[in-house]
Amino acid sequence: xxxxxxxxxxxxxxxxxxxxxxxxxxxxxxxxxxxxxxxxxxxxxxxxxxxxxxxxxxxxxxxxxxxxxxxxxxxxxxxxxxxxxxxxxxxxxxxxxxxxxxxxxxxxxxxxxxxxxxxxxxxxxxxxxxxxxxxxxxxxxxxxxxxxxxxxxxxxxxxxxxxxxxxxxxxxxxxxxxxxxxxxxxx
Numbered sequence: 001x002x003x004x005x006x007x008x009x010x011x012x013x014x015x016x017x018x019x020x021x022x023x024x025x026x027x028x029x030x031x032x033x034x035x036x037x038x039x040x041x042x043x044x045x046x047x048x049x050x051x052x053x054x055x056x057x058x059x060x061x062x063x064x065x066x067x068x069x070x071x072x073x074x075x076x077x078x079x080x081x082x083x084x085x086x087x088x089x090x091x092x093x094x095x096x097x098x099x100x101x102x103x104x105x106x107x108x109x110x111x112x113x114x115x116x117x118x119x120x121x122x123x124x125x126x127x128x129x130x131x132x133x134x135x136x137x138x139x140x141x142x143x144x145x146x147x148x149x150x151x152x153x154x155x156x157x158x159x160x161x162x163x164x165x166x167x168x169x170x171x172x173x174x175x176x177x178x179x180x181x182x183x184x185x186x187x
Contacts, residue, residue: 032056033055034054034183035092036053036182037050042108042161042166044162044163047071056184060087066157072157107159107169109159109170112133113157114152120147121148143165156176157170158175
């Protein structure tokens with residue numbers, strides 16, 4: 001009888017430890033640090049298809065505005081509001097446990113425009129606030145880009161892939177609300 005009680009206490013101790021560990025891992029993953037996988041060639045030559053990156057979620061948690069040239073992960077579903085429920089249900093640990101896949105919801109892109117900026121595409125050159133943007137990281141010069149002028153509204157950013165001729169980005173879905181920026185690439 002005594003060994004049964006001891007076994008039950010030991011099992012309960014292990015169960016508590018496992019539960020606390022999983023909860024802490026999920027909290028870190030939701031609010032602090034999360035791995036993402038690059039999907040496609042839109043960030044070449046900087047990042048390759050299927051490359052794993054680690055993203056600081058602190059900018060999402062505390063609504064920091066990213067800097068120019070930051071590589072960020074964005075929720076491409078800009079036509080809907082994001083909620084805490086999304087952050088919880090889209091946690092990779094929970095999705096793995098439920099057997100779900102991300103699909104193509106999250107995009108890895110580079111911040112090109114911030115609130116109040118005027119971006120202009122003219123003669124296949126990009127201008128920010130009237131000045132040509134120096135972009136040594138892009139794969140090749142943009143081609144077949146129609147002339148356009150965009151003013152970035154408050155609480156939004158404009159993002160593009162480094163492989164400009166092979167990238168779905170803000171040129172396709174529009175500006176990205178700050179709450180759709182999931183985090184900034186650390187490494």
